[in-house]
Amino acid sequence: MKQRFLRSRAAAGLCLALAAGLAHASDADGVKIGVLTDMAGVTADATGKGSVEAARLAIEEMGGSVLGKPISLVSGDHQHRPDIGSSMVRKWYDTDGVDVVVDVPNSSVALAVQGIAREKKKLVLFSSPGTTALTQAQCSPYGVQWTYTTYALSRGTATAVVNEGNKRWFILASDYAFGKQLAADTEAVVKANGGEVVGTVYHPLNASDFASFLLQAQGSKAQIIAIANAGGDTISAIKQAAEFGIGSTQRLAAMLLLITDVHSLGLQAAQKTYLTVPSYWDMNDGTRAFTKKFEARVGRPPTFLQAGVYGSVRHYLQAVKAAGTTDSDAVMAKMKSLPIDDPFSLNARIRQDGLVVRDMMLAQVKTPEQSKAPWDYYNIVRNIPGDALAWPLSESQCPLTKP
The missing domain is CATH 3.40.50.2300 (Response regulator)
Structure with missing residues (x-):
C-alpha cells in the first residue's frame, strides 16, 4: 500500500513538473x-x-x-x-x-x-x-x-441618422451572430431616439442575390434601410439597391462600412453615407x-x-x-x-x-468633388467619447464585473 502511494505521489509530482515545463515552454522558445x-x-x-x-x-x-x-x-x-x-x-x-x-x-x-x-x-x-x-x-x-462592437457602431450611426428626422427604419441583416446583434442594437437605438423599425429581414452569409430582401425593404415605405452586414455582403446589397432605384425616395444607412467597401462602391455610390469609425488612416x-x-x-x-x-x-x-x-x-x-x-x-x-x-468618430463619405487624393474618402463630422459608446458596467452581463 505504501509503495503504491509513493508511486502515485511520484507520478503526480512528475505531472506537475511536466505541466510547469509546458507552462514555461513559450518563455523559453x-x-x-x-x-x-x-x-x-x-x-x-x-x-x-x-x-x-x-x-x-x-x-x-x-x-x-x-x-x-x-x-x-x-x-x-x-x-x-x-x-x-x-x-x-x-x-x-x-x-x-x-x-x-x-x-x-x-x-x-x-x-x-x-x-x-x-x-x-x-x-x-x-x-x-x-x-x-x-x-x-x-x-x-x-x-x-x-x-x-455592434453596440458602438449602432449608437454612433443610428443616433445621427434618426436625429436628422428619419424615424421609419427597415433593417437588412446577415443571418448569423454578428448581423443579428447589429440589427438588435440598431433597433434599440432607433427606438430610444423616437423612431420605429417597421421590418427586419435576414440574408445568408455571402449572398449573391439581394432582390427579394430589397423588395421587402422597398415595400415597407421606410425612410431608412439599414444595411447590417459586412464586407462583400455590404457592397453587394448597396450596389443592388441602386439597381432597384433605392435612394431616390429611401436612404441607406450602412451600420458597418469599411474603407475597402467605399473603394469598391466608388464615391459616386457611397457619397454622404454616415458611418462610425474607431480609426482612419489619415487621423x-x-x-x-x-x-x-x-x-x-x-x-x-x-x-x-x-x-x-x-x-x-x-x-x-x-x-x-x-x-x-x-x-x-x-x-x-x-x-x-x-x-x-x-x-x-x-x-x-x-x-x-x-x-x-x-473614442470613435462619426464620419461621412465625401463626394467625388471633395476627395483630393487616392483613399481620401471621409469627412470627420465629430468625435464621439468612448463612454457614450460602451454599455455601463452597472448593466453588464459579464461575470467579471460582479463583486
Whole structure:
C-alpha cells in the first residue's frame, strides 16, 4: 500500500513538473502569435492578408524579439466556419505553442474560439468580430474585444441618422451572430431616439442575390434601410439597391462600412453615407506613417479592423515585455494596467470585462468633388467619447464585473 502511494505521489509530482515545463515552454522558445482570419471569403479585403501584415509590422516595431527571445507568427483561414476555426486554434494552443490568437473576423467563429481560449487559459484579442456577447454574457478573463462592437457602431450611426428626422427604419441583416446583434442594437437605438423599425429581414452569409430582401425593404415605405452586414455582403446589397432605384425616395444607412467597401462602391455610390469609425488612416502623423509602411506591402491603407490587429499585437507585446513572462494571467493584468498608446487608438483602455473603451468618430463619405487624393474618402463630422459608446458596467452581463 505504501509503495503504491509513493508511486502515485511520484507520478503526480512528475505531472506537475511536466505541466510547469509546458507552462514555461513559450518563455523559453519565444512568443508565437496566431492570426486567425479570412483569406478568401466575404471579409478577406478588410482582414486577411492585411491583418497578417499588420501583425507583422507590430512585431517588427519590437525588433522581432521580446524578453531576449524571437517573436514568430502563424496564420490560418477559418473559412467562416466555427468548426474549422476551433480545430485550428485548439491545435495552435495545444501543440504549436501559440501564446495569443488575434483578429478572428466572424462573430460565430469568435464565440467558439473564446470558449477554447477560456478552457486553455490562453489569450485571444478580437479585432474584427463585433458581437457584444464577447464582452457581455460570454466574456472571458482571457479575451479582449479590441476595435469595436455592434453596440458602438449602432449608437454612433443610428443616433445621427434618426436625429436628422428619419424615424421609419427597415433593417437588412446577415443571418448569423454578428448581423443579428447589429440589427438588435440598431433597433434599440432607433427606438430610444423616437423612431420605429417597421421590418427586419435576414440574408445568408455571402449572398449573391439581394432582390427579394430589397423588395421587402422597398415595400415597407421606410425612410431608412439599414444595411447590417459586412464586407462583400455590404457592397453587394448597396450596389443592388441602386439597381432597384433605392435612394431616390429611401436612404441607406450602412451600420458597418469599411474603407475597402467605399473603394469598391466608388464615391459616386457611397457619397454622404454616415458611418462610425474607431480609426482612419489619415487621423494623425502616426497613422499616416504606419499607412505608408502598410501600403508598401498591401497596396492600400489599412481598414480599421487591420489597424486594430496592429494595435492589439503591439499592446500585447508591450505587456509581455513589462510582465517579464508570457504567462496569460500576468500578461492580461499588464494589458489592463498599461496605457494603450498606438496611433490609431483614441483615449483607449481595457475594462475588467475585456472591452476596449475608445473614442470613435462619426464620419461621412465625401463626394467625388471633395476627395483630393487616392483613399481620401471621409469627412470627420465629430468625435464621439468612448463612454457614450460602451454599455455601463452597472448593466453588464459579464461575470467579471460582479463583486
